[in-house]
Amino acid sequence: MTSVPELQFKSINYTGLGNGPRLIVTGAVHGNETCGTKGILRVMAELDSGALLIRSGSVTFVPIVNPLAYQKQQRSGDRNLNRNLFPNPDPQDFEDRIANWLCPLLGQHDVLLDLHSFNAASEPFVMVGPQNNEGSLQPFGHAAKERALARRLGVRRFVDGWLATYGEGVQRRSRGDAAALETNLRYGVGTTEFMRSTGGYALTLECGQHADPAAPDVAYRAILNALAHLELIDAPRPEPIALDDMDALSMVVVYDKLEAGDRFTRTWSSFDPVAEGEQIGVRADGTPVLAAFAGRILFPDVNAQPNHEWYYLARPNGNFV
Known part of the structure; x- marks a missing residue:
């Protein structure tokens, strides 16, 4: 197990006087994906200065989810945090320690916006969850809310079907081995999948290429749009992207x-x-x-x-x- 006693976990919460949803915004789940961190810090600076005010509900920011990977300026510390994300009573690596802190924190919220970036040059996109269902793989009941928020983050490309498609591949590779099937299906669970398992809903926003100077602006705009759409701040609710403009x-x-x-x-x-x-x-x-x-x-x-x-x-x- 990695010994990193100099590292710590940090979250910052802003709570309004009125009732409303509890949003959590995360950055640097992967340590080399810093656009979310930059967007979060920019919004926090406006909240701290009084330029923004949380009037209803609450928002929790985690600018750096994986401090070890962030310190190393690489994707992972010991392993990919965004796979097999579950609390572990016997942590084997640093990402297990993160999960033991992060998973209960996610469970205290209603909505997750997880900010990432990617390696190859391409346009930003949102990963969304399944339609409402009562199946065993990923039962879900908030598809309308999740997709309504996705259409207001400021990007035009949307992708769904991750866990179901991944799961079909796992079933094929397991060749009837029930233990292998369960283990590998767990490996498909990251931040958004875990959040949905707690009764909330969640989006992964891929803000652009890692080094794209516009990616932090995509993250910043998405956070503000989420705050406005969920009515946590006093701002006009953003209009959804038109159906004809979507690449779904x-x-x-x-x-x-x-x-x-x-x-x-x-x-x-x-x-x-x-x-x-x-x-x-x-x-x-x-x-x-x-x-x-x-x-x-x-x-x-x-x-x-x-x-x-x-x-x-x-x-x-x-x-x-």
Whole structure:
């Protein structure tokens, strides 16, 4: 277990005099994704100066969720915090210690806005949860509220279907091994999935490329829009992005890397369009890997290990709301 006694966890709460929802805003879940931290600190400066005032409900800011990764200026401290996020009575790494502090804190709130950035150049996007359901994987009852907030964060691209698609891949890889299935399904749970499991709702906002100077502004605007939409501050409620302007996608299927020799035939980036039958890669034995349908490729991983997810395919979602 990592020994880092000089590090500590920090959250800051602002509570209004009126009743309202409890929002929590998090940054630097991954230590090299600092746009959320910068956006949070900018909003906090306005609250501290009196330029902004929380009138109803409350907002809690966690500018740096993972201080070890932040200190190292890298994605993780000991492991990816945004996977297998559960309290652990016997913490094995620093991220387990974070989870033991963060998970109860999330459970004290109604809404989570988790701010991230990504590696390849692309436009910001929001990851949203499932439609309302009573299933065993991710039962949920706040889809309308969650998607209403997503449409007011100031971005036009939306992606849903993460946990269900990930879970289908896990079931395939587990080959009937119940213990492996449970373990690997847990690995798909991050901040937003845990928040939904507590009865709240949650959004992951990917604000832009890590080094994009505009990404902190995307984070800042999203926080202000969330505060206004939830009526925590005295400001006009932001208008939702028009349906015709939305780029909404649903993740449909995950494809695995089967052998070390499997490779892509070009450098793919998330959201690149693919045509039905277009070649995406080639298996180690020379078999071409073709797109089963027209859509977009998501999260292609050139460093994937055998029997792990290699890339996802998504379809346009005309029923986002």
